[in-house]
Amino acid sequence: MTAVAASEVLGSRVAGLFVREEAIVVPRAAWVAAAVAARELLAARCFDFLTAVDAAAEGFLVVTGLVAPGGPRLLLETAVPVDDAWVDTLTGVFRGAAWHERETAEMFGIDFRGHPDPRPLLLSDDGARAHPLRKDVALAERVETVWPGSVEPTGAATRRPQVPYGVPPSP
């Protein structure tokens, strides 16, 4: 089943969704309803994963993968503004989402509303406050380290000045 066909089934219950590449994009207000509909209408009973993407100007994209055993794989996605970063928890639909949401919360600073146990999962308390997978967060060691060799010339219009990985280019 293609993403388009799956979105038409979900569309009978959830308004405002559309397909982008392989993902079904859902309004944030319908995030939980879409997961329920996927489970009930498409037999997507198996929670695979939940994570997020820092999509810069678009904000964060929260993504979850759901699988119907023997049937379609679904990617549900919803956009979350950076300055208003929250989405409702899926733990009421899939208990297994709990750890994935804790990891996504600490890595991106997204609040999963209604999560039963929102403690950091993998990072220390300091690490969790830093939200290290946000693209504007630099790796401190990379910034402090003096790099050997010459830096690329900065004058050429087609080439960005070389910066270490993990360090945002200065504006």
Add this chain to the structure above:
Amino acid sequence: VKVDDAALACCAVEHAAAVAVFGDEAARDGIALGVERPEDANVLVVSGTVTDKLAPDVRALWERIAHPRWVVSFGACANSGGPYWDSYAVTKGVERIIPVDVYVPGCPPRPEALVDAVRGLIGRSRA
């Protein structure tokens, strides 16, 4: 000399190999490469990647080691963070949380290097 291993990552496999291959030989010289409880040991070998999340537990383990006590930092991760030197989650060397007596380089070091490091502690004094 009795050794407890903080087996945090893959370097712990080298420690296990050292115990399996050189354990009997070391025992004849009064070196126990593995003990049941940290209170029975006076050498802590930190073998593997120390993460910030786990660092308090590593320190708590070190506090349980009997006096006089030594610390062997075994492998690149425990020495400096190793390949994870720039990570947001990895402690950049176990020396940041406990004092280290011997650093064993390598990624991973060979099992013989562990035995050599522990032998080198014999005769060294420490409170």
